[in-house]
């Protein structure tokens with residue numbers, strides 16, 4: 286069997302992704318060996334590759350993947366060879382044909398969720414689940430703003446919110462993305478590459494503003510997010526696609542309406558076995574029932590991961606992207 290795995294020995298641009306070949310690793314005690322069938326691309330992979338999120342070098346890359354268990358280490362119970370599973374960390378190394386993982390970090394795939402969909406969505410849908418179901422207090426009838434609504438997390442989040450009876454305003458930067466966001470259910474789509482966000486949000490909400498903003502864009506949308514909110518609203522700033530938000534004077538939150546801001550990360554919503562199994566059960570329910578349909582906008586060969594990073598960072602991708610081993 287051929288084994289290849291991405292390796293980062295120096296932080297940098299997409300060219301920093303190197304490939305190592307070798308023997309397929311063996312699982313140790315408590316571990317399983319997965320043969321990947323699909324790997325999910327995430328914006329966070331670019332933060333690891335470039336150093337925005339610190340990693341120890343040398344390092345693997347990638348968090349999200351699906352495949353089949355092909356070997357089981359000592360002491361593992363509850364798994365069999367051939368089981369279909371997906372993972373979303375811990376640790377980096379999903380950009381590989383095979384991966385040894387702790388058995389308790391794996392999620393079994395239900396029959397109604399394909400490998401490609403699981404790889405395209407487990408991390409992004411779990412992020413959505415944690416943010417929509419547990420981080421913010423989202424109520425039916427609310428109007429909520431979602432930035433980068435046609436991205437991987439964005440398209441999933443829009444549909445998840447619609448399934449909860451929310452009116453959704455989405456921001457996007459192209460005609461194609463505008464169509465995708467509308468098809469996902471956005472009630473209003475704002476072309477934030479062309480117009481100011483906050484005045485249109487105010488107009489749509491008859492001046493009130495929105496009680497919650499989900500913002501994975503970061504630096505470029507931070508001010509507009511605050512300006513779009515109703516008093517005591519919550520800004521969920523969960524990513525940095527345009528760069529990190531820094532140097533904030535907290536007084537601005539008072540001036541703009543006694544606002545709340547949180548900067549959550551998925552890991553803190555999936556810390557306990559109870560949180561993990563309840564969260565993932567909601568994810569499989571949303572994906573399996575078709576309430577959330579995952580759009581795989583692009584598929585690349587695993588070896589073309591660098592090109593996938595170039596396209597993701599250039600805003601050329603839509604929905605989720607998978608890499609095929």
Ligand code: NDP
Nearest residue numbers: 327328433436437438457458501524525526527550551600
């Ligand atoms: P996306 O597919 O959403 O890609 C990012 C999108 O951001 C782009 O398509 C683009 O959409 C928009 N964008 C706006 N400004 C820029 C810019 N300057 N450069 C590049 N893109 C820009 O990525 P993901 O679905 O993988 O992730 C979405 C966000 O969710 C990321 O910020 C990521 O870090 C975050 N995230 C956070 C997690 C957490 O635990 N906190 C977990 C998982 C993801 P457009 O062209 O329409 O503007």
